[in-house]
Amino acid sequence: MGLESALGEGYLTTRVDSLTNWARANAAWPMPMGLACCAIEMMAFAGPKYDAARFGSEVMRFSPRQSDVMIVAGWCTYKMSHAIRRIWDQMPDPKWCIAMGACASTGGMHRCYGVVQGVDNFLPVDTYISGCPPRPDAVLHALMKIQDKIKTEHSVMLDT
């Protein structure tokens, strides 16, 4: 990468935490949980115009085993909640969750008996996005917030 010529015989010091978090933050692969119209905006977020690749999140993984960030895009019924939780449980740690749009965050306009009033009722949501549906740049913003969060986490130190 040309780093060798700049450093010469010298070296850099860092913490393993920082190095790991740097790597994790720039390769947060999304698990697209597209449930409604928000999923269309999520596709635009991954597409060339908004280009999630700039943040290392261009690889939409449809397998929970290979993904780091679940984007819940759309309204979630009680029936669907069990499937979503199952997929969430299948994702390996560390993992993060974005509730995209009004419906995923609060139930939105679906204020009725069949729709879960916010996916935070059964998922640990890290970032909420407002909007109905949110613009793709808002999803990018949420992703950057997740990256900020990842960078402040303790990744190798054990909590005792």
Add this chain to the structure above:
Amino acid sequence: MSLELSEPLQKVVDSLSENFSDKLVDVYQSSGDTFIRIEADALHEICLYLKNDLHYVYLSDIIGTDRYTSEDRFEVIYNLLSLKDEARFFLKVWCEEENPELDSVADIWKGANWNEREVYDMFGIKFRNHPDFRRIFLPEDFDYFPLRKEFPLLGIPGSIELPNTTPDTD
């Protein structure tokens, strides 16, 4: 009561009043649509007649309604279409609040199967002789009928289960 019925619909009303005069309750028009209300006990018989003799081969939809009245609270509306006459009308029956029950028409129109299950799911109206009678959308162990007027908008808390938030360790 002055009705402006199209020719095929006039034929329907005439032949129903000729053959089922004591079962025909009301015929009226609203917003350009024609509604025929019949006695619930003649439902299966009249539907069979409509399909076989008047070519109403296509049942577009079945709708349940909660009229929220003290008598004959529930209403079931059959949206019938004749492809031959290009005519559509709505067949209505009323049923009472205590144990609402109607004859199934799923043996006449196969498509009525799921429609009737939906009406049962939302209003609790039972259908006799239905081939596969159970809920269609809501969980089997759900105790309520959500489109009844007395059901709260946001549902009964805890009536539908949310997933377990601690992962299974088995």
